[in-house]
Amino acid sequence: MDTTASERVHCLIIGSGPAGYTAAIYASRANLKPVLYQGIQPGGQLTITTEVENYPGYPDGVQGPDMMVHFEKQASRMGADIRFGLATKVDFSQQPYKVWIDDEKLIEADAVIIATGASAKWLGLESEQKLNGFGVSACAVCDGFFFRGKEVAIVGAGDTAAEEALYLSKLCTTVHMFVRRGEMRASKVMQERVQATPNIKIYWNTETEEIIGEKKTEAVRIKNNQTGETQTIPVSGFFVAIGHEPNSAIFKEWLDMDEAGYIKTRPGTSKTNIEGVFAAGDVQDKIYRQAVTAAGSGCMAALDAERYLGEKGLH
Numbered sequence: 542m543d544t545t546a547s548e549r550v551h552c553l554i555i556g557s558g559p560a561g562y563t564a565a566i567y568a569s570r571a572n573l574k575p576v577l578y579q580g581i582q583p584g585g586q587l588t589i590t591t592e593v594e595n596y597p598g599y600p601d602g603v604q605g606p607d608m609m610v611h612f613e614k615q616a617s618r619m620g621a622d623i624r625f626g627l628a629t630k631v632d633f634s635q636q637p638y639k640v641w642i643d644d645e646k647l648i649e650a651d652a653v654i655i656a657t658g659a660s661a662k663w664l665g666l667e668s669e670q671k672l673n674g675f676g677v678s679a680c681a682v683c684d685g686f687f688f689r690g691k692e693v694a695i696v697g698a699g700d701t702a703a704e705e706a707l708y709l710s711k712l713c714t715t716v717h718m719f720v721r722r723g724e725m726r727a728s729k730v731m732q733e734r735v736q737a738t739p740n741i742k743i744y745w746n747t748e749t750e751e752i753i754g755e756k757k758t759e760a761v762r763i764k765n766n767q768t769g770e771t772q773t774i775p776v777s778g779f780f781v782a783i784g785h786e787p788n789s790a791i792f793k794e795w796l797d798m799d800e801a802g803y804i805k806t807r808p809g810t811s812k813t814n815i816e817g818v819f820a821a822g823d824v825q826d827k828i829y830r831q832a833v834t835a836a837g838s839g840c841m842a843a844l845d846a847e848r849y850l851g852e853k854g855l856h
C-alpha cells in the first residue's frame with residue numbers, strides 16, 4: 542500500500558447520498574472545507590429509483606437521479622471538494638484519523654463523517670434485475686403510490702416486509718405476501734396486524750421463481766417449497782423486502798455496531814464511540830431509511846463536527 546501520497550483535510554465526508562451531500566452543504570457553509578468521496582455509486586440508492594414524490598420542496602415530484610445531481614450541485618456551489626473514489630480502509634486509533642481511498646491515497650482528517658448508506662438485498666433473479674424500476678422495487682414507501690388500486694406482491698417476512706405490506710394494503714387492492722418458511726420473523730404485533738388485514742394474502746413456504754413481464758411487471762411465478770406446486774399470479778408491482786446491508790464493513794474494527802452492522806450513534810446525535818467520527822444516514826438507521834431523514838441526519842453530523850472541531854481548537 543502506497544502511504545506516501547497523503548493529504549491532510551479538516552473534515553472528510555465519506556458517501557454521496559442525501560446524508561453525505563447535506564453534511565457537505567452544512568460543513569462548507571461553516572467553513573470546514575469538507576472533502577467528500579463519493580464511493581462506487583455516486584448519489585447512492587436514489588440513483589436506482591425513479592420518481593420521488595415524498596421529498597419536500599418538489600411539488601411536482603422529481604426523478605431520484607436528478608435529485609442527487611441537485612444535491613451534488615448545491616454542495617459543490619457551497620465549496621465542497623467532491624471527488625470520485627472509494628474509502629477502502631481506515632485507522633481511527635489516533636488523531637488525525639486515517640482513511641485510505643482506493644487502497645492508495647491516504648487522507649488524514651480532523652473529523653470524519655460516515656455516510657456510506659446501505660444496500661437493499663435482492664433475491665438474485667435475472668428477471669428481478671431486468672424489471673428493477675419497472676414494477677420491481679425494494680422500497681414500498683418510495684414506490685407504493687404508483688400501484689394504487691392495483692395488485693402487488695411482496696417477498697420477505699421480517700418487520701420491514703410486515704410494515705411495507707401494511708403500507709401497501711392501504712393503497713392496493715390485494716397484497717400477495719410470500720414467506721419462505723412456515724412462520725414469520727417479524728415481531729408478534731406486526732405479524733398479528735398483517736394477518737388481521739383482509740387484503741394481505743400470505744403464502745407460506747413459498748419462494749419466487751420468476752417475475753414475468755417484458756417492459757413492465759405483469760405477473761409472478763411462485764413455488765411452494767413443501768409441495769413443489771407452482772402458480773402464476775398477475776401483479777403490477779413486486780416488492781423485495783428481505784433486508785438491507787449497511788455499508789460499514791471497513792469500520793468494523795473501530796466502531797460500535799449492532800449485530801446487523803448498523804453503526805451505533807449516541808441517541809439524538811450523530812456521534813459514534815470515537816470522538817470526532819460521526820455517522821449519518823442509512824449506515825446508522827435501519828428504521829426510517831428515507832431521503833429526508835438521511836438529509837436531516839447529515840445536517841446533524843456537520844453541526845456535531847463543527848462543534849467538535851471548535852471545542853478541540855481545530856477550527
Ligand code: NDP
Binds near residue numbers: 664700721726783785
Ligand atoms: P430481517 O433480516 O429481519 O428479515 C429479513 C426477512 O427476509 C426474513 O424474514 C427472511 O426470511 C427473509 N428473506 C431473506 N432472504 C430471503 C430470500 N432470499 N427469499 C425470501 N425471503 C428472504 O430484515 P428487516 O429489514 O425486516 O429488518 C431488519 C432489522 O430492522 C430487524 O431487526 C427489524 O426488527 C428492524 N426493523 C424494525 C422496524 C421497527 O421497529 N419499526 C421496522 C423495520 C425493521 P427468514 O425469516 O426465513 O430468514
